[in-house]
Amino acid sequence: MVVFINGQFVDEKEASLGIADLSIQRGYGIFDFFRTRKNIALFIDDYLDRFFSSAHLLHLQPAYDKKAIKNFLAEIMRRNGIETSGIKLILTGGYSTDGFEPGNPNLIITQQALEVSSKEKFEKGIKIILHEYLRDVPTAKSINYLMAVYLRDKILAHKADDVLYYKDDKVLEFPRSNVFIVTKDKTIVTPAENVLQGITRKKVLELAGRKYKTETRSITTSELRDSAEVFLTSTTKRLLPVLEVDGKPIGNGEVGEITRGLYNSFVELEDEYFRMNEAKSN
Amino acid sequence: MVVFINGQFVDEKEASLGIADLSIQRGYGIFDFFRTRKNIALFIDDYLDRFFSSAHLLHLQPAYDKKAIKNFLAEIMRRNGIETSGIKLILTGGYSTDGFEPGNPNLIITQQALEVSSKEKFEKGIKIILHEYLRDVPTAKSINYLMAVYLRDKILAHKADDVLYYKDDKVLEFPRSNVFIVTKDKTIVTPAENVLQGITRKKVLELAGRKYKTETRSITTSELRDSAEVFLTSTTKRLLPVLEVDGKPIGNGEVGEITRGLYNSFVELEDEYFRMNEAKSN
Numbered sequence: 001m002v003v004f005i006n007g008q009f010v011d012e013k014e015a016s017l018g019i020a021d022l023s024i025q026r027g028y029g030i031f032d033f034f035r036t037r038k039n040i041a042l043f044i045d046d047y048l049d050r051f052f053s054s055a056h057l058l059h060l061q062p063a064y065d066k067k068a069i070k071n072f073l074a075e076i077m078r079r080n081g082i083e084t085s086g087i088k089l090i091l092t093g094g095y096s097t098d099g100f101e102p103g104n105p106n107l108i109i110t111q112q113a114l115e116v117s118s119k120e121k122f123e124k125g126i127k128i129i130l131h132e133y134l135r136d137v138p139t140a141k142s143i144n145y146l147m148a149v150y151l152r153d154k155i156l157a158h159k160a161d162d163v164l165y166y167k168d169d170k171v172l173e174f175p176r177s178n179v180f181i182v183t184k185d186k187t188i189v190t191p192a193e194n195v196l197q198g199i200t201r202k203k204v205l206e207l208a209g210r211k212y213k214t215e216t217r218s219i220t221t222s223e224l225r226d227s228a229e230v231f232l233t234s235t236t237k238r239l240l241p242v243l244e245v246d247g248k249p250i251g252n253g254e255v256g257e258i259t260r261g262l263y264n265s266f267v268e269l270e271d272e273y274f275r276m277n278e279a280k281s282n
Numbered sequence: 283m284v285v286f287i288n289g290q291f292v293d294e295k296e297a298s299l300g301i302a303d304l305s306i307q308r309g310y311g312i313f314d315f316f317r318t319r320k321n322i323a324l325f326i327d328d329y330l331d332r333f334f335s336s337a338h339l340l341h342l343q344p345a346y347d348k349k350a351i352k353n354f355l356a357e358i359m360r361r362n363g364i365e366t367s368g369i370k371l372i373l374t375g376g377y378s379t380d381g382f383e384p385g386n387p388n389l390i391i392t393q394q395a396l397e398v399s400s401k402e403k404f405e406k407g408i409k410i411i412l413h414e415y416l417r418d419v420p421t422a423k424s425i426n427y428l429m430a431v432y433l434r435d436k437i438l439a440h441k442a443d444d445v446l447y448y449k450d451d452k453v454l455e456f457p458r459s460n461v462f463i464v465t466k467d468k469t470i471v472t473p474a475e476n477v478l479q480g481i482t483r484k485k486v487l488e489l490a491g492r493k494y495k496t497e498t499r500s501i502t503t504s505e506l507r508d509s510a511e512v513f514l515t516s517t518t519k520r521l522l523p524v525l526e527v528d529g530k531p532i533g534n535g536e537v538g539e540i541t542r543g544l545y546n547s548f549v550e551l552e553d554e555y556f557r558m559n560e561a562k563s564n
Contacts, residue, residue, distance in 0.1 A: 005301075024306060147419075
């Protein structure tokens with residue numbers, strides 16, 4: 001597999017950063033991640049906008065603009081020839097002279113074969129636990145996943161699939177996904193503040209708004225538990241139904257019809273995006 | 283300069299980690315840092331105990347024990363020949379196969395010339411600002427300094443030298459130092475919980491206990507502001523008087539006599555440590 005580092009394409013085995021980089025010294029950097037199919041990057045403009053927004057929030061100035069990065073993406077796809085993949089951009093704090101002050105950011109682009117989460121997984125749904133935690137600078141997609149990696153053991157101990165953060169009784173987000181609830185009167189709600197602005201979240205909000213009332217506002221943990229349906233959204237998982245929270249079922253404990261409908265609409269939206277962009281590139 | 287990585291001694295220019303390392307992917311790792319003089323590492327047993335404690339807290343299992351690491355330290359000091367230095371141990375989450383699950387930790391040891399903060403700096407003291415923040419897993423010395431690096435601009439904007447974290451009105455710690463107050467009745471107090479257990483903090487508490495009443499307990503922000511003296515402790519700074527908090531002076535705004543006395547005692551304790559360990563190695 002070929003990896004991009006600061007303008008060079010190198011084999012992944014040789015892809016490395018000097019130990020003075022601020023990601024290694026201080027866990028400082030941002031990233032983004034999106035999927036490709038037939039060498040077309042899904043919702044790429046949304047993802048690149050968020051990448052630059054995260055960089056800006058953490059005071060990192062990438063050496064390349066959006067157009068240059070799109071060219072690198074085209075080149076890495078051409079070299080690797082993996083049609084269905086996940087592509088990750090990492091922008092680190094760069095080489096620090098004193099192990100604390102940022103240097104010029106290092107940009108890494110990696111690609112891996114990736115199938116999106118299956119329909120079977122959707123129908124199985126997931127069980128989650130709650131944990132009180134607010135991410136630092138939550139609107140930036142930073143590389144700081146200390147708490148997420150740390151909580152792996154807690155998730156395992158509770159035989160759960162994921163952990164949902166809340167703070168001061170307000171539901172926030174999963175370490176790598178956004179959360180939605182469907183209220184008993186069929187309103188689709190997702191937290192507005194102190195969460196990462198997920199691209200799948202954004203698209204699902206748009207889709208939901210065509211059929212239902214939607215709200216972005218705070219959700220208490222008890223409102224979450226009393227919801228008709230709960231689901232998460234993420235780039236790799238699309239939508240996944242949450243069937244159990246802290247050992248207690250949501251609704252009747254089965255996949256909800258509104259969640260299933262939104263999942264189907266999202267799959268259609270993806271297909272449409274790929275179809276249109278394939279047509280453009282022909 | 284020679285750097286140690288996983289059993290190899292390499293030139294710093296060649297010292298790197300593959301980009302799959304969990305420090306780069308997820309900011310996951312721990313570290314420690316101590317000083318040397320005449321190739322003797324100050325309070326080394328305390329620092330190594332904390333290093334292993336941090337590793338344990340973040341579920342990282344180093345491939346080497348304390349004795350092996352002491353041998354690596356002796357070897358890196360022999361090769362670099364810098365008598366007065368700072369030595370950093372970093373233990374990362376290791377090479378991850380999926381960019382999230384930890385692998386076998388990577389151990390890095392670096393050395394750099396380092397003079398301890400001067401008496402002139404001590405006499406000048408510092409100005410600080412307060413910021414509400416609680417570190418994740420605060421008793422572990424993790425590499426997560428996202429907030430600390432992020433707050434550089436805020437410190438600059440306030441023409442301050444450092445930022446002191448507090449949470450729910452309880453004073454905690456600086457990003458890289460512990461905080462102490464001297465009350466008007468000459469009690470020496472430092473926060474007990476949700477802070478890194480600094481080695482200089484520990485030694486200063488011991489020294490203070492010989493002459494004064496000491497307490498480890500919570501300190502409110504108003505108690506901090508009303509203190510007779512405030513100072514920080516850190517490996518690179520020993521003790522530094524805090525003369526101003528959020529633009530308002532502490533006491534009369536001058537270096538306090540108790541802080542100065544503890545600073546002198548700490549310098550003597552260091553000298554004694556080096557003298558004894560020099561005698562041992564002869």
